[in-house]
Amino acid sequence: MVAALTIDRRRRRAGLTAGALLIIVFQVETGFAQGAPVPPIAPLAPRDEPAVPQGSQPPRSEPSFVDKLGDLIKDSVDGMSSTLKGTQRSIEDLNKGTMDNLSRLPVTGFAVGRAVCTRADNGAPDCRSASDRLCQEKGYKTGQSLEIQTAENCNPRVFIPGHQRRPDDCRTDNYVTRASCN
Numbered sequence: 001m002v003a004a005l006t007i008d009r010r011r012r013r014a015g016l017t018a019g020a021l022l023i024i025v026f027q028v029e030t031g032f033a034q035g036a037p038v039p040p041i042a043p044l045a046p047r048d049e050p051a052v053p054q055g056s057q058p059p060r061s062e063p064s065f066v067d068k069l070g071d072l073i074k075d076s077v078d079g080m081s082s083t084l085k086g087t088q089r090s091i092e093d094l095n096k097g098t099m100d101n102l103s104r105l106p107v108t109g110f111a112v113g114r115a116v117c118t119r120a121d122n123g124a125p126d127c128r129s130a131s132d133r134l135c136q137e138k139g140y141k142t143g144q145s146l147e148i149q150t151a152e153n154c155n156p157r158v159f160i161p162g163h164q165r166r167p168d169d170c171r172t173d174n175y176v177t178r179a180s181c182n
Contacts, residue, residue: 111137111181112177117130135182140182141181152173153171155169
């Protein structure tokens with residue numbers, strides 16, 4: 001959706017730029033302003049060029065400014081359309097992949113609550129069992145944690161003025177507050 005909005009903005013900006021350039025070119029080709037005198041064109045000195053048969057146009061050696069501008073606008077529009085097609089294809093592929101991944105999730109529900117994580121042998125929190133417990137309370141079999149909350153729990157003695165704090169006065173507990181269940 002964001003990519004589509006960005007492309008629309010770019011397309012609008014390119015259209016405005018092209019329109020402004022065409023107005024400028026038109027003004028240059030037809031005269032600078034209405035009512036402004038157009039300077040007379042001085043005759044050119046004859047050159048030694050081969051004669052052109054009557055009724056045919058002489059070949060142009062260089063394209064004019066208007067021709068170059070037209071080619072530039074055509075090329076930018078062609079490039080923009082191929083970019084848009086590529087972007088649209090990328091978005092469609094992304095959506096398809098997302099839907100495929102979501103359909104493979106074995107989630108049948110979610111549980112919200114608060115279950116304390118136990119400590120593993122290495123001291124790290126084991127939140128797998130807390131997720132299972134939270135889901136089993138809601139009638140599911142197993143669960144996987146989605147949101148974990150951490151809190152520091154301290155002995156009330158810590159808040160007494162003058163108490164010397166010891167390392168075992170406070171501990172950090174982890175809680176599973178939201179889990180996906182199946």
